[in-house]
Amino acid sequence: MNILVYLEERNGQIRKPSLEAVGAAHAIGGSVSVAIIGADSPALIEQAKKLNVGAIYCVNDARLANYSSRATGRALAEIAKQAAADVILIGATGRGKDLAPRIAIRLEAGYVPDVTTFSVDGNEIIATHPVYAGKAQMNVRVTTPIKIYSTRPNLWKASNDAPASEPSVHSVTVAFEDSDFTEQTKSLVLSQGKLDVAEADIIVSGGRGMRGPENWAMIENLAAAFGGATGASRAVVDAGWRPHAEQVGQTGKTVSPTLYVAVGISGAVQHLAGMSSSKTIVAINKDENAPIFSIADYGIIGDAFEILPTLTEAVAKLRSH
Amino acid sequence: MNILVCVSHVPDTTTKINVAADGKAMDPAGVKFILNPYDEFAVEEALRLRDKHKGEVTAISVGGDNVKEAIRQALAMGADKGILVKGEKTDSFQVASMLADAIKPLNADLILLGKQSIDFDGMEIAPMLSELLNMPTATVAIGLTIEGNKATVEKEVEGGREVIELTMPCIVAAQKGLNEPRYPSLPNIMKAKQKPIQEIVGTVGATRTEILQMTKPEKKRANKILKSDGNAPAAALELARLLHEEAKVI
Numbered sequence: 001m002n003i004l005v006y007l008e009e010r011n012g013q014i015r016k017p018s019l020e021a022v023g024a025a026h027a028i029g030g031s032v033s034v035a036i037i038g039a040d041s042p043a044l045i046e047q048a049k050k051l052n053v054g055a056i057y058c059v060n061d062a063r064l065a066n067y068s069s070r071a072t073g074r075a076l077a078e079i080a081k082q083a084a085a086d087v088i089l090i091g092a093t094g095r096g097k098d099l100a101p102r103i104a105i106r107l108e109a110g111y112v113p114d115v116t117t118f119s120v121d122g123n124e125i126i127a128t129h130p131v132y133a134g135k136a137q138m139n140v141r142v143t144t145p146i147k148i149y150s151t152r153p154n155l156w157k158a159s160n161d162a163p164a165s166e167p168s169v170h171s172v173t174v175a176f177e178d179s180d181f182t183e184q185t186k187s188l189v190l191s192q193g194k195l196d197v198a199e200a201d202i203i204v205s206g207g208r209g210m211r212g213p214e215n216w217a218m219i220e221n222l223a224a225a226f227g228g229a230t231g232a233s234r235a236v237v238d239a240g241w242r243p244h245a246e247q248v249g250q251t252g253k254t255v256s257p258t259l260y261v262a263v264g265i266s267g268a269v270q271h272l273a274g275m276s277s278s279k280t281i282v283a284i285n286k287d288e289n290a291p292i293f294s295i296a297d298y299g300i301i302g303d304a305f306e307i308l309p310t311l312t313e314a315v316a317k318l319r320s321h
Numbered sequence: 322m323n324i325l326v327c328v329s330h331v332p333d334t335t336t337k338i339n340v341a342a343d344g345k346a347m348d349p350a351g352v353k354f355i356l357n358p359y360d361e362f363a364v365e366e367a368l369r370l371r372d373k374h375k376g377e378v379t380a381i382s383v384g385g386d387n388v389k390e391a392i393r394q395a396l397a398m399g400a401d402k403g404i405l406v407k408g409e410k411t412d413s414f415q416v417a418s419m420l421a422d423a424i425k426p427l428n429a430d431l432i433l434l435g436k437q438s439i440d441f442d443g444m445e446i447a448p449m450l451s452e453l454l455n456m457p458t459a460t461v462a463i464g465l466t467i468e469g470n471k472a473t474v475e476k477e478v479e480g481g482r483e484v485i486e487l488t489m490p491c492i493v494a495a496q497k498g499l500n501e502p503r504y505p506s507l508p509n510i511m512k513a514k515q516k517p518i519q520e521i522v523g524t525v526g527a528t529r530t531e532i533l534q535m536t537k538p539e540k541k542r543a544n545k546i547l548k549s550d551g552n553a554p555a556a557a558l559e560l561a562r563l564l565h566e567e568a569k570v571i
Contacts, residue, residue: 069448070457094478098460101445104414105452110529111414113443126533131441132347135338139534182488183457186473190481198479202570226571244463244498245477250334250439251358251497259570270334277538280568282560283546297542298563300556302549310554314561318571 001030001123004057004085006076007048008095009038011190014047017091017199019158021151022051025089026159028118028125033057033083033167037075039065045169052161055168057083063176067188069095071180073102078174080107085146087125092150093199100150110142115149116256116277133250133273153199154256195229197246202228202259205248205275206236209264209285209304213241218308219263225316226259231275233265249274263304267292284308322376324367325427326400327420327434327446328360329382330391334439338537345532347440354387356394359435361502362495366465367433368399369500374467377401379427383419384410389518396513397505403516408523412530413441417449419523424454429490431472436461436494447494457487460494 003025007018025032033055036044041060048056059075076099080088088103090096092114104111116137117128127149130137142148197203204223206216213236223230232242234249248255250270260278265271267283267290275281276295283292283299284307293299300307332338332347333355341348356364367378380395381404382388392403406423410416424432432454437444444460451458463482464475472491476483477498487493505513545563549556565571 070451073448073452094461094476097444098448098458101413101417101443101448102452104445104529105417105449108529110412111445112530113445131535132332132336132338133334133439133442134538135336136340136347136535136537138532139536141531141533142529143531144529179455179457183459183491184486186484186486188478188481188483194480196479244496247497254442259564259568269337273334276540280564280570281542282564288546288548293544293546295540295542296544296546297568298560299546300549300553300560301546302553302556306553307549307557307560310557311561314558315564315571318561318565 001028001087002083002085003028003030003032003087003089004080004083005032005034006088006090006096006099007034007036007044008091008093009044012043014044015091015093016158017093017096017151017153020153020156021089021091022053022159023156024118024151026052027156028087028120030087035076035079037064037072049167050162052159052163053167055083055170057170057172059172059174061174061176063181067185068181068183069098069102070183071176073099073106074176074180075174077103077106079172080146082170082172088146088148090150092152096150100148104148107146108144109146109148110144111148112140112142113150114152116152116155130254130277134254134277135273152256154201197229197231197248197255198253200229201257202226203231203248203255203257204228204261204263205231205233205265206263207233207265208235210236216241218305222261222308222312222315225312225319227319228259231255233271262292263308265292266290267295322370322374322430323428324371324376324378325424325429325432326360326363326367326378326380326395327382327432328364328380328391328395329357329438330354330384330388331357331438331440340535340537345535347535354390356391357435357438359437359439359495359497362497362499363433363435364395364398364400365500365502366495370431370467379404381406381420381423383408383416383523392518393513394505396516397510398503399509401516403518405518405520406523407520408525411528413443413445413449414529415526417446417453418526420446421450421453422524423521431489432492434494436496447492450492456490456492458492458494459485459487461496462493463496463498465493465499
């Protein structure tokens with residue numbers, strides 16, 4: 001199998017979900033190559049040379065200085081043809097989930113979004129992805145010769161092995177059309193240092209039990225002690241206490257972190273749908289009947305305001321060793 | 322302005338999902354279906370733009386007779402007419418193809434839809450339509466302004482905001498926060514019953530993916546719940562110890 005992995009860039013670095021997709025490619029098995037598309041590819045090529053891949057395909061074009069999903073789609077499809085890729089993996093980030101369906105159309109290939117597991121039997125790949133906000137999952141087979149998958153962040157280990165020999169670098173020219181640039185990024189503003197809930201390994205989420213937005217420093221401090229991101233229930237987002245970007249749940253983000261800590265969250269069906277696939281779940285709530293406890297691995301029935309300060313200190317100490 | 326809104330009919334968010342007898346789909350027995358919540362933001366945005374720029378809003382959906390319910394909801398909010406593209410929804414490529422074929426002759430200036438439908442969560446339709454209709458697209462839109470033939474979308478991305486400029490006609494996929502969808506008023510609900518829903522037969526082509534099985538993830542949880550019993554700090558320390566020694570997450 002020839003597996004091509006798209007490497008998404010942000011701030012001049014290859015994004016972690018793309019490195020995880022390289023890890024997923026090795027888990028599937030076959031020869032692995034990567035695709036870099038942009039206006040400043042040489043820097044990224046140097047980073048990609050450290051990955052355990054056979055080849056690096058690159059489209060470098062000044063017109064790509066402002067990101068365009070359409071132009072990138074055309075470029076990736078062209079690379080896929082030149083690399084004779086049977087399988088294409090794209091990290092399921094915002095841009096990744098825009099890009100994958102595009103190349104599916106261009107390459108007349110079937111696509112499975114947000115894959116959480118691959119099961120391989122010879123040349124047959126079965127991809128599992130969550131549906132109904134994670135309340136169920138589908139095992140899907142792609143029936144076309146070329147198969148495209150987007151891989152959910154934080155589930156595969158980012159590939160860290162050094163290559164056996166330096167990957168070959170192939171420059172690919174793409175005949176862009178003016179219509180490829182009818183959608184273009186004008187600006188991208190990132191909140192400094194804030195880890196996004198969808199990609200975090202550890203999440204500490206707060207709900208109405210926190211009583212008000214003025215108490216959120218407790219959630220932020222606990223998250224910082226864990227080295228994780230902060231999340232929120234729909235109730236506190238709707239109340240205006242927290243931004244929608246932090247909302248975990250059916251109409252927010254579906255997350256699969258290693259650890260999910262729910263503080264003052266009762267555990268409505270819609271919230272559980274968004275986080276029930278977390279590896280370890282911790283619940284802290286005053287109400288012993290809160291539904292969140294039914295899916296928790298660990299928890300404390302008690303007042304978050306009394307528990308969090310001690311917990312934060314203890315976690316920080318344990319992590320500093 | 323000729324505005325199309327693609328809507329879908331999905332199980333409501335409180336639904337407990339059960340696997341159907343064939344093991345490949347959701348059992349619809351007893352399930353309440355609603356207009357996809359993300360499509361509500363799309364319908365609302367369409368109505369506001371129509372009222373500002375003058376024009377017409379058409380709600381379009383793919384499926385069987387049952388999806389007319391979703392179209393009626395859009396009409397009750399204020400859309401002018403509906404189109405049902407009759408065809409079996411097998412995979413997203415099929416749905417996108419049927420939509421694209423139905424949309425092509427309609428001369429839309431703007432196509433709006435929710436960023437994803439809460440059944441399959443694929444986020445595939447908008448980018449697929451972009452390729453099939455050869456139109457620019459911006460997804461996860463939390464802001465949209467139209468000036469002349471340019472649309473500016475504010476997009477929610479991981480850790481920040483992206484501003485994207487598109488030329489029209491274009492496709493925009495709505496995220497929660499784009500606007501506050503209106504509740505259909507009783508007079509509008511009554512009016513909706515008189516608004517036309519045109520039925521056309523979708524061109525059904527080959528599928529590209531096959532569902533082998535649908536399962537419900539069964540994860541056994543340890544359920545070790547401590548009581549703070551008047552000594553919250555002690556419980557907190559014990560929890561930290563468990564996370565360190567047993568769960569090994571710190």
